Amino acid sequence: MNCQRAREVFPELLDARTAATAHLDARTHLAGCPDCQRDFATLSRTADALGALPDPAPSPRLRRNFYALLEEEKNSAASVRATVERSRRTSVWRWILAPLAGAALVAGGFFAGQRVAAPAAGYSPALAQTDAASRRELEDLRRKVDTMGQLVGYSLLQQQQRPTNDRLRGVLTSALRADENPDDRVINELISALALDPSVNVRLRALDGLFPHADREVVRAGVLASLPREENPIVQVSMIDFLATARDAEARPALEKLVLNEGADASVRTAARRALAQL
Amino acid sequence: MIAALPEIPVAPVPAVRNVGSRPAAVVNAPAQRSDHALMLAVRDGELDALGELFERHHGRLFGYLAKLTGDRSAAEDITQIVFQRMLKYRHTYRDDGSFTAWMYHLARRCATDHYRKANAAPQATDPADLHDHADEAPHAGHRAAARDDHALLHTALARLDRDDREVLLLARFQELSFAEISGILECSVGAAKVRAHRALRQLRDLYFRLQQEAAD
Ligand SMILES: [Zn+2]
Numbered sequence: 001m002n003c004q005r006a007r008e009v010f011p012e013l014l015d016a017r018t019a020a021t022a023h024l025d026a027r028t029h030l031a032g033c034p035d036c037q038r039d040f041a042t043l044s045r046t047a048d049a050l051g052a053l054p055d056p057a058p059s060p061r062l063r064r065n066f067y068a069l070l071e072e073e074k075n076s077a078a079s080v081r082a083t084v085e086r087s088r089r090t091s092v093w094r095w096i097l098a099p100l101a102g103a104a105l106v107a108g109g110f111f112a113g114q115r116v117a118a119p120a121a122g123y124s125p126a127l128a129q130t131d132a133a134s135r136r137e138l139e140d141l142r143r144k145v146d147t148m149g150q151l152v153g154y155s156l157l158q159q160q161q162r163p164t165n166d167r168l169r170g171v172l173t174s175a176l177r178a179d180e181n182p183d184d185r186v187i188n189e190l191i192s193a194l195a196l197d198p199s200v201n202v203r204l205r206a207l208d209g210l211f212p213h214a215d216r217e218v219v220r221a222g223v224l225a226s227l228p229r230e231e232n233p234i235v236q237v238s239m240i241d242f243l244a245t246a247r248d249a250e251a252r253p254a255l256e257k258l259v260l261n262e263g264a265d266a267s268v269r270t271a272a273r274r275a276l277a278q279l
Numbered sequence: 280m281i282a283a284l285p286e287i288p289v290a291p292v293p294a295v296r297n298v299g300s301r302p303a304a305v306v307n308a309p310a311q312r313s314d315h316a317l318m319l320a321v322r323d324g325e326l327d328a329l330g331e332l333f334e335r336h337h338g339r340l341f342g343y344l345a346k347l348t349g350d351r352s353a354a355e356d357i358t359q360i361v362f363q364r365m366l367k368y369r370h371t372y373r374d375d376g377s378f379t380a381w382m383y384h385l386a387r388r389c390a391t392d393h394y395r396k397a398n399a400a401p402q403a404t405d406p407a408d409l410h411d412h413a414d415e416a417p418h419a420g421h422r423a424a425a426r427d428d429h430a431l432l433h434t435a436l437a438r439l440d441r442d443d444r445e446v447l448l449l450a451r452f453q454e455l456s457f458a459e460i461s462g463i464l465e466c467s468v469g470a471a472k473v474r475a476h477r478a479l480r481q482l483r484d485l486y487f488r489l490q491q492e493a494a495d
Binding site for chain 2: 010011055058059061070074077
């Protein structure tokens with residue numbers, strides 16, 4: 001073994017966890033090579049010195065702040081626990097009921113004398129088809145909404161409506177920041193813009209910014225809370241699409257309400273119906 | 280200066296000191312639960328379990344961050360934010376997760392945010408921090424040799440690139456496997472090993488040069 005090869009093994013020899021095992025070649029070389037011995041000894045001394053470096057202690061403020069924070073979180077968690085429990089029950093029932101419903105359909109088909117081959121996973125092929133169809137339609141709708149959103153955005157920029165554009169820029173910046181660093185302040189900005197901003201375009205962009213964070217409860221809850229007060233069909237359809245994609249079972253009552261609402265835009269009611277099928 | 284600051288060892292805090300602020304359930308827990316089990320409990324709503332994790336890990340995390348940033352008050356802020364994010368993002372903790380790896384992963388994010396902010400805003404440096412360890416110019420004379428040595432090593436550490444300092448501190452002290460370190464640093468296991476060793480060599484060179492200068 002030469003010096004270079006021996007030194008490649010130094011990290012293992014310097015690591016207490018791996019030093020004891022094997023590396024016989026390297027150790028034999030080390031025993032007979034003064035250069036490598038010097039190199040190894042200085043590295044080893046540096047590593048030891050680093051290990052002996054005393055750790056500073058934090059001030060008592062750190063512990064105080066931590067337990068204050070924990071208390072605060074416990075209080076707020078207690079207030080939302082009821083909601084979370086409800087959603088958990090719903091999803092548990094969904095898992096239990098969905099296969100049962102599938103099995104019931106298959107059994108029904110069998111007794112009706114239809115020669116349907118039993119699907120492997122207990123899923124009705126009819127259901128699977130509906131699912132795929134609604135997913136396609138949802139994607140279609142989303143594309144349309146995107147195009148509309150871009151048109152609105154373009155015309156707004158053309159008109160140089162400063163206040164709106166400033167807000168739009170704010171939302172776009174927030175969305176970018178949310179992507180690389182989704183802290184709650186940024187997410188809250190986006191949710192507030194979605195719920196409160198008077199501009200359709202700003203609201204659409206805010207929703208776009210929230211899409212990557214659809215897995216977060218707070219984001220889904222924000223979108224869901226904004227849905228009933230939303231009056232613009234484009235934004236409504238986008239929100240419905242969002243909730244369907246996030247598979248938010250909590251959205252069911254709000255969607256059912258929209259389906260039954262005769263005053264709502266036809267495209268909105270269709271979207272809500274499709275979303276319900278997908279949940 | 281250093282001599283004026285009492286050196287407080289970072290031993291695990293004696294349990295008696297925390298009884299007042301810690302929930303009884305945690306103190307009286309019959310068998311010790313693993314970090315992973317505790318974090319899973321936090322995720323499932325038993326928020327008090329985070330208190331136990333804080334007691335187990337905050338000292339070591341703070342020590343790591345203090346060495347990484349060379350700035351005690353920043354290290355304290357970042358430690359605080361790491362535990363805050365554990366609470367906020369507890370739902371994202373995975374069944375197959377490693378708590379320590381997750382903690383250092385969060386710490387890395389928080390430290391990056393800290394540096395980004397510090398670079399954006401004019402730096403407000405607390406002179407106490409500088410005296411703490413950043414500027415330890417070697418002084419001859421009465422100070423204990425070990426103290427000087429620590430000061431030299433701190434200076435050498437501070438002169439490493441932050442990435443090198445990070446991988447070196449993670450590799451040598453945090454009881455993480457290289458698989459976990461590579462996950463935290465988002466690189467391959469081989470790359471993490473090579474970087475850690477290269478960083479140790481650089482530190483060695485800086486450290487010995489400073490020792491030589493101090494001796495002259
Ligand atoms: Zn050699």
